Amino acid sequence: MPPVDVILAPYPGLRVSVFETAFPDPLGEARADAFAALLTLDAEGPLARSEETRKGVRDLLRHDGYKPTGRGKPSAEYLVRAAGSGALNPINLAVDACNAVSLASGLPISVVDLERARAPFSIRSAEAGTAYVFNASGQEIDVSGLLCLFDADGPCANPVKDAQRTKTSAVTMRTLSIVWASDALRDELGRATEWYHALLRGVGAEVTPVATRAG
Secondary structure, three states: OOOOEEEEOOOOOEEEEEEEEEOOOOHHHOOOOOOHHHOOOOOOOOOOOOHHHHHHHHHHHOOOOOOOOHHHOOHHHHHHHHHHOOOOOOOOHHHHHHHHHHHHHOOOEEEEEOOOOOOOEEEEEEOOOOEEEOOOOOOEEEOEOOEEEEEOOEEEEOOOOOOHHHOOOOOOOEEEEEEEEEHHHHHHHHHHHHHHHHHHHHOOOEEEEOEEEEO
């Protein structure tokens, strides 16, 4: 496989951590509950979400007119609500590690299946009128003005809801993760990324940082 890289369009204050993960086996064959204990509000770990982080993420997403409130709030806020109601259940190693780190840090994280996405990859704001399906029921999210990861076929992930077409499945073995943050949250980004890598390596996955370049 050729190395993955991501082009970053100009966006004030944006900081991201991007990396590829190669799992030793298809996700459907891996232990399903390896990170289950981390999917609760009182889980032990090295990170601590805060109101400052929540506000910082929302402020970041407002730059090009997106409103990160209500049903359009950042994904990390959805996780807090789901965990609080006992509805945050294990899915697979890739998604659970992502959810555990996002829940603990308060930073939104995207995960896409690299076999279902197509290079080239870029991160930029979506144009007005852009939408995509985000779940198996066919529901759509309007991503106009929202920071998104784009592949050759259009936007496929963002700090709110990732696209259904590139989500992981039982046969996934290779993923791309994006931890979304801002300059003001660079320390939180570093700690979250370090723990994220450690969790994945702890289940035998190979983690490779992905180069980003201005474009």
